Amino acid sequence: MFGSIRTNLHRWHYTLADGPQPGIQQGQFRHTQAGQLLRARQTARAGHATVPAWVCEAEPQTGAIRVTDEPAMLPADAAQSDLCPTICLACSDAEETDDENPVADKEEEGTQHGSVASVRAAKAAAFRHAALGPEGAPPVPDPRLLEWAIPETCKPERRVCLAYSTNKDVRLTYLAQAWREPRSFTTRYATLLAGLSAQQRRARLAKVAEAIAHPAIPEAERHHLYVHIHHGHWQGTLKCTGDRRYCATCLQETGDRHEEHAMHVSHDCPTARAVWAAVADTWESATTEPLDVNDPTLTVLGLRPQPPDGALGRDKAKYHAREPAWRLLHAVTLLRLHQARTRAHMAYHDPKGPREPRQTKPKHILRAIRQRCAHMICYEHAKAVHSTRAEPRTGPRQGAWYTFHKHWLATGVASMARGGRPRLHLLAAAPPVSHAAPGSTHIRVGVALTPAKGKRPTASAWALEAHDVEPDGTPTERLRASGAIATAATHPAHGRVTVAKRHTWQVAMQVAASRALLYAAQLRRKGRRVTISLPSATTARDLQPTRPGETRPRTSHRDIASNNSCKLQQLGTHVTINVDTAITPQRLQHAAGAAALSGDLQMQVSVPGRAMHAIPFWDELRTWDPGD
Numbered sequence: 287m288f289g290s291i292r293t294n295l296h297r298w299h300y301t302l303a304d305g306p307q308p309g310i311q312q313g314q315f316r317h318t319q320a321g322q323l324l325r326a327r328q329t330a331r332a333g334h335a336t337v338p339a340w341v342c343e344a345e346p347q348t349g350a351i352r353v354t355d356e357p358a359m360l361p362a363d364a365a366q367s368d369l370c371p372t373i374c375l376a377c378s379d380a381e382e383t384d385d386e387n388p389v390a391d392k393e394e395e396g397t398q399h400g401s402v403a404s405v406r407a408a409k410a411a412a413f414r415h416a417a418l419g420p421e422g423a424p425p426v427p428d429p430r431l432l433e434w435a436i437p438e439t440c441k442p443e444r445r446v447c448l449a450y451s452t453n454k455d456v457r458l459t460y461l462a463q464a465w466r467e468p469r470s471f472t473t474r475y476a477t478l479l480a481g482l483s484a485q486q487r488r489a490r491l492a493k494v495a496e497a498i499a500h501p502a503i504p505e506a507e508r509h510h511l512y513v514h515i516h517h518g519h520w521q522g523t524l525k526c527t528g529d530r531r532y533c534a535t536c537l538q539e540t541g542d543r544h545e546e547h548a549m550h551v552s553h554d555c556p557t558a559r560a561v562w563a564a565v566a567d568t569w570e571s572a573t574t575e576p577l578d579v580n581d582p583t584l585t586v587l588g589l590r591p592q593p594p595d596g597a598l599g600r601d602k603a604k605y606h607a608r609e610p611a612w613r614l615l616h617a618v619t620l621l622r623l624h625q626a627r628t629r630a631h632m633a634y635h636d637p638k639g640p641r642e643p644r645q646t647k648p649k650h651i652l653r654a655i656r657q658r659c660a661h662m663i664c665y666e667h668a669k670a671v672h673s674t675r676a677e678p679r680t681g682p683r684q685g686a687w688y689t690f691h692k693h694w695l696a697t698g699v700a701s702m703a704r705g706g707r708p709r710l711h712l713l714a715a716a717p718p719v720s721h722a723a724p725g726s727t728h729i730r731v732g733v734a735l736t737p738a739k740g741k742r743p744t745a746s747a748w749a750l751e752a753h754d755v756e757p758d759g760t761p762t763e764r765l766r767a768s769g770a771i772a773t774a775a776t777h778p779a780h781g782r783v784t785v786a787k788r789h790t791w792q793v794a795m796q797v798a799a800s801r802a803l804l805y806a807a808q809l810r811r812k813g814r815r816v817t818i819s820l821p822s823a824t825t826a827r828d829l830q831p832t833r834p835g836e837t838r839p840r841t842s843h844r845d846i847a848s849n850n851s852c853k854l855q856q857l858g859t860h861v862t863i864n865v866d867t868a869i870t871p872q873r874l875q876h877a878a879g880a881a882a883l884s885g886d887l888q889m890q891v892s893v894p895g896r897a898m899h900a901i902p903f904w905d906e907l908r909t910w911d912p913g914d
Contacts, residue, residue, distance in 0.1 A: 310337050310362055315351065315370040317421050318360070323370060325353055330362035337362050349420070350375075350413035371425035376414035439465040440491035467491070470517040474547055478583055490589070497588050502610035502693075504662060507617035514548060514620055515587075521631075522547040534634035535627070535646065551627050553585045558623055560648040564713065565619055565655070572698045572711045573608055574871070588616035600879075607692050611699040615712065618658045622651045656713040663700050666690055667708045722864075724757045726815035727764065729802045730866070732874030733794035734882045746771045746789045747881035748798035749874045752805065765805070768881040769889040771797050777887075786842045795825040796846040801889070803853045806861045816857075819866040826865045829854055 310316070310330035317323055324339040339360040343352045351372060361367060418425035429449035436444045436459050446455045471479055471491065479487050498511045513519060523531045523545055533546040535557055544550055552558055562579040570576050575590075583589050590612060593602050626646045633643035645654070673686030680688075694700045694708065703709040722728035731750045738744045749768035753761035775788040786793045799820060806816040820826050828847035832838060854861065881890065892898040 309364055310360060310367075315342065315372050315415070315417070316360060316364075316367040317370055318367050322358070323351070324358050324360045324367075326360055330364075334362045336360060344417060345413070346420075349417040350409075351415040351417060352413045353415070368421070370421070371418040372415045373418060374415055376410055434459065437462045437465070438488075440467075440488050440495055442488070468516050470515065470548075474517050474549060475586070478587060490587075493589055494587050497613060500610065500613040502613045502662075502666075503617045504614075507614075507621050510621045510624060511617050514552070514624070517548050519548065519624070521551070521627075530631075530635060533627075534631040534643075538630070538634055538640070538643075546627070546631075549582060549586060552620055552623060553582045555623075555627075557626065557646070557648055557651070558585070561619065561623060561651050561655075564648065564652055565615065568712045568714075569612075569615070573611075574698070574875075575605075575608065588613070588620075604697070608697045608699070610693045611697060614659060614662055615655070618655050618662075619651075622654045622658070625654075626651050652713050656710065659712060660710040663694060663708050663710055666694060721759075722755045722817040723815060724755050724759060726755050726817055727806075727809050728753045728755055728761065729805065729816060729818045730871070730874065731795075731798040731802050731818070731820060732871070732878050733791070733798050734875060734878035735789060735791050735794055736879070736882050743776045744789045745776065745882040745885060746773075746794040746797075747878045748794060748801060749877035749881065750798060750802050750805070751871075751874060763894050766877065766892045767801065767805070767889050768877040769801075770881050770885050770887050772887050785846055788842055790842055792822070792824065792828075792841065793843045793846065795820070795822050796828070796843045796850060799825055799829065800846060800850050800853070803850060803857065803861070807853070807857060810857055810860060816861045817864055818861065819864045821866060823865050826863050829863055831855065 310326050312326055312329045314326045315323060316326065323342040323344055325342050327338045327340060330337050336359040339358050341354050341356040341358050343354060344350065430447065432448040433445045434448070436446060436455070439462050446459070479490060482490065494515065498508065498515055503511065520526070521531070525531075526546075529537065529543075531545060533542075533544045533550055533555055535555060536542045536544045539556070544554070550558075553562075559579070562585050566577040566579045577584060577590065579585055584591075590605075593605050630643040630646045633641050633646075645651075667690060670686040670690035677686070679685075695702065699712060700708045700710050729750055729752045731748065733746065733748050735746045736744065747768060747770045749766070751766045752764040754764050755761055771785060771789065771794055773786050773789050773793070785797055799818070802818045806818060809816050825847075828838070828843070829851050831851055838844065854863070890898055
């Protein structure tokens, strides 16, 4: 291949050795040595001494050029004339030919002679080109070919075209020129950036800058976050002397002398560790996202681990949807830790003598965090309600209420209580739950309801898992099962297995309860006690028999609930229904979501140590446990 390329280039050896040969090109405007402006009518060929051209007239004050119909001859040697850079005002060169006469254009019939518009139109028709500079002077540069660079900051270097630049680009350029990396990231926070490449360091600084400017952070917490990141607090060895430079909490409780810098107050102090442990537990219980509070990148900078590269799109969407709630929780926690530190410091260094500080224990800090977060969620709810009432109606998946539901309700951070007020789930006392008795089987259920999108219709599915409770209370996995739900709206051809007219949340819950009761009946034949945990109090209420004179609304799940209630009464008191309003385990949610997307109407049953097998819905007499 290299030999063929070399042979092909050898033919052009002498041509390339001569270098570029400037010549006359068709359509060029050139100044002759006699001071005449000509426009070439064709490209100069080898052996030609001259090329035909048109004589042009130029306005010295404006640089406008009019091509006349007077012929002339232009020397073919480009060294005998000077190029006149021009710009076309009225048409492109492709629209002109050698035969057209630029001056012979006649005005349209009906044009009013003598008006300003007619004069301008006539001049524009004649002077269709303009010189970019006077003769002998360099041409005015084209702004589309000029650019400047915005220097690299925590963001990579960017280039701006002059023709399309705005005032914002100019402002960002001056800001980037004056930008310096915060000194705190090279001193106090140097360990948080150690071992990173230049690109990774820049990316982390960009994430921190974006995090502290998040709109979900209140102004008081935002101001403290700015000071916290740049380490502007009056504390530590560089700003205090004597015992004042040490952590007052550690001095009072353990007597240890730890420098009271930002890393210690926010991460290393025993009080901070206890607070962050409680915050991580409540965050995981509310959102099913685990947090590593031993990493100072999380506690000090507030950067959660990113989803892996191979994560599903819905997992990444959930991660970004939880970002406002995490920004609020992190900023409020840092401020409350600093306020508790200040109270402890003032109490320990009181001029009248050390005294017991107030509201500095982890329980006091956590209560203050919960109160502040609950207040801000009520504020976000009020904003969403006001926007919904005052602004024009928006389309689907748009608007302030959709955003509020996406970031605060759908993530599990909060829910709507009675009276239309939001209720915070973080740092809240868990509702009383009756745990399964030792020696029994505990069944938990979960459902998924995916709305219609594009050509994909609405779908729902259920999932359950069963655990045997050992005498010491340790659960041992017994079985997992999942399956899609068929309704008349989406499965009209499957009349035998349809359970309702349409997909709703309560329909899915009742179907999940029916599958749990089916498996409970199989376990009861073996003499085992069963506890079924339902995540919905409404579903558990519908399973109870109606009292005399009680009427229930006719809903799409009424018939399923009635059958489940009869089945529960037949099983007797050895099958207990438990309402567990805690967050459904993520594995159950994923199993139900996968079943809803697959649309498989068969029950997928999995037993530890055995292969998964499918059971049709109508085969209810078949035992689910393969080992039984």
